[in-house]
Amino acid sequence: MAGRFRQKGEYVRVGMHIAPHPEHVAMMIHEALLVYASDLDTYFLDKVAKFHLDFETIHPFCDGNGRMGREIINMQLLELEFPRITIRNKEKATYYQAFRDYNDRQETKTMERILSVGLLESLHKRTTYLRGEKIIRLADHIRQNKLSAPSVTNAARRQTIPAFREKEIWKIGQDYERA
Helix, strand or coil: CCCCCCCCCCCCEECCEECCCHHHHHHHHHHHHHHHHHCCCCCHHHHHHHHHHHHHHHCCCCCCHHHHHHHHHHHHHHHCCCCCCCCCHHHHHHHHHHHHHHHHHCCCHHHHHHHHHHHHHHHHHHHHHHCCCCEEEHHHHHHHCCCCHHHHHHHHHHCCCCCEEECCEEEEECCCCCC
């Protein structure tokens, strides 16, 4: 079953969402791919977000759709020469909200925000390492600079500072100074 589209009689329900009939899966995936590939005007993250929402809504496999969908996001980013992103378990509530927004109102903004914040974090990590900066824990940065922990941590989550996570620990370049 792994790696093949759902076949006749293989129905899937995820929460309140019932995936389309298996007989429609191949055609729906083909159509989603055509829309993605032919749209040359939409901002790339918006396209990736919509494709991911469409893919997961179609739910083409009996199992592994989420993992596969997130790998497709990374493949799309790599094709555009951007780094991979991680959608962490702690962020799953917002991730699932993105699907509710899409299914209820065809709204993609929540998924777009998830992808843009994830991409910023990934880029912050890479540029910090490429610059050869000494990297410290964000908690140490807060303590050394006598900053408000909630304020700085929220800024890290929103990616308004160049912080990033490694093994679930927030880090930042030691020389970072907020303007």
